[in-house]
Amino acid sequence: MPDYDADLLIVGGGPGGLAAALHARAQGLSVVVAEPRTAPIDKACGEGLMPGGLAVLAELGVDPVGMPFRGITYLDERRRVQACFRDGPGRGVRRTTLHAALASRAKEVDTEWIPDRVTELHQDALGVAAAGVRARYLVAADGLHSTVRRLVGIPTKVGSPRRVGLRRHYSVPAWSEFVEVYWSALGEAYVTPVEPDLVGVAILSRHRHDLSWFPALERRLAGAPRGAERGCGPLRQVVSRRVAGRVLLVGDAAGYEDALTGEGMSLAVKQAGAAVAAIVADRPAQYERDWHRITRRYRWLTRALVLGTATTAGRRAVVPASAALPFVFRGAVDTLAG
Numbered sequence: 001m002p003d004y005d006a007d008l009l010i011v012g013g014g015p016g017g018l019a020a021a022l023h024a025r026a027q028g029l030s031v032v033v034a035e036p037r038t039a040p041i042d043k044a045c046g047e048g049l050m051p052g053g054l055a056v057l058a059e060l061g062v063d064p065v066g067m068p069f070r071g072i073t074y075l076d077e078r079r080r081v082q083a084c085f086r087d088g089p090g091r092g093v094r095r096t097t098l099h100a101a102l103a104s105r106a107k108e109v110d111t112e113w114i115p116d117r118v119t120e121l122h123q124d125a126l127g128v129a130a131a132g133v134r135a136r137y138l139v140a141a142d143g144l145h146s147t148v149r150r151l152v153g154i155p156t157k158v159g160s161p162r163r164v165g166l167r168r169h170y171s172v173p174a175w176s177e178f179v180e181v182y183w184s185a186l187g188e189a190y191v192t193p194v195e196p197d198l199v200g201v202a203i204l205s206r207h208r209h210d211l212s213w214f215p216a217l218e219r220r221l222a223g224a225p226r227g228a229e230r231g232c233g234p235l236r237q238v239v240s241r242r243v244a245g246r247v248l249l250v251g252d253a254a255g256y257e258d259a260l261t262g263e264g265m266s267l268a269v270k271q272a273g274a275a276v277a278a279i280v281a282d283r284p285a286q287y288e289r290d291w292h293r294i295t296r297r298y299r300w301l302t303r304a305l306v307l308g309t310a311t312t313a314g315r316r317a318v319v320p321a322s323a324a325l326p327f328v329f330r331g332a333v334d335t336l337a338g
Contacts, residue, residue: 003134004136005135006136007024010032011139013033013113014099014141015251017035018033022111023275023276032114032133033113033114034114035115039099039100042099044165044167044202044231046259046262048090050090051089052270054266062101064091064093068089069089069091069178069193073176073179075182075319076319079320092179114132118130118148123138128247139247140250140253141251148249154244158234158236159237163236164206167230168227169199170224171226183309186205187204187205188309189203189213202259204258236258237252237255239254241288257299260302261305
């Protein structure tokens with residue numbers, strides 16, 4: 001019998017990696033997480049957990065503190081349209097708060113950590129070795145620009161349009177029970193309540209970001225203390241496949257469309273469960289099919305929205321069109337909620 005240090009080595013200790021650890025421990029697998037950064041880890045993120053993602057976290061014993069939101073609001077300078085989630089609220093949760101809750105739960109269930117950065121990887125028909133650990137399988141949850149993805153030779157390209165996201169926190173009382181999306185000719189701003197007196201503002205665009213694109217939002221935030229700015233991108237990463245032998249990609253490492261619909265964290269948690277299920281079944285190819293199933297609606301809807309709002313005319317039309325076709329807008333919001 002081969003000699004293993006663990007059933008599963010997880011590279012990346014963010015939400016996707018820790019969700020994979022919790023799924024694996026629930027199945028009785030031994031787990032080592034390789035993460036050189038000290039928890040909690042912060043990064044640019046919309047910080048909104050959709051109702052479906054919250055439900056999966058609850059099944060894993062994770063209930064992060066945050067601010068509930070009832071649905072999504074689209075706004076421009078003249079109009080607004082909003083829709084509630086059909087099956088209960090989502091929750092705005094600071095990235096650091098979510099990470100701390102996941103890390104605490106992972107420690108409770110005896111997940112092992114090593115503070116190592118993976119720079120080499122070797123695998124054979126029976127296992128994978130990296131960071132001094134030999135495991136039956138490896139889950140890569142190391143982000144948009146995944147090192148593991150490159151090491152196993154999975155082709156990736158940056159998609160178009162080439163957009164970047166920037167997030168900043170503002171110390172101001174949360175004013176809405178909805179995630180508000182402000183649209184302008186140059187970009188959109190996502191406002192998520194994460195604490196009673198704190199909101200996160202994420203701006204997505206192909207251009208140099210500027211809060212002045214959204215006059216109503218700029219007026220509301222005028223004079224409010226603000227935190228450090230964090231960025232990520234290019235957002236669209238087209239990944240050819242998610243499985244290479246005994247290596248499975250989860251979260252942003254598995255491919256990313258855009259942050260426009262705000263599903264990133266929820267999708268990472270669901271993908272982690274599918275990856276672990278394939279590992280338990282010893283059928284890694286199963287994960288590729290499940291990944292496509294889990295992400296299909298997100299990919300289609302997000303791609304359609306990104307392409308439809310790629311021009312100035314399209315961006316100016318999105319709020320009027322949503323107001324004119326409220327049943328379509330409600331359907332899209334419900335699709336995202338699951």
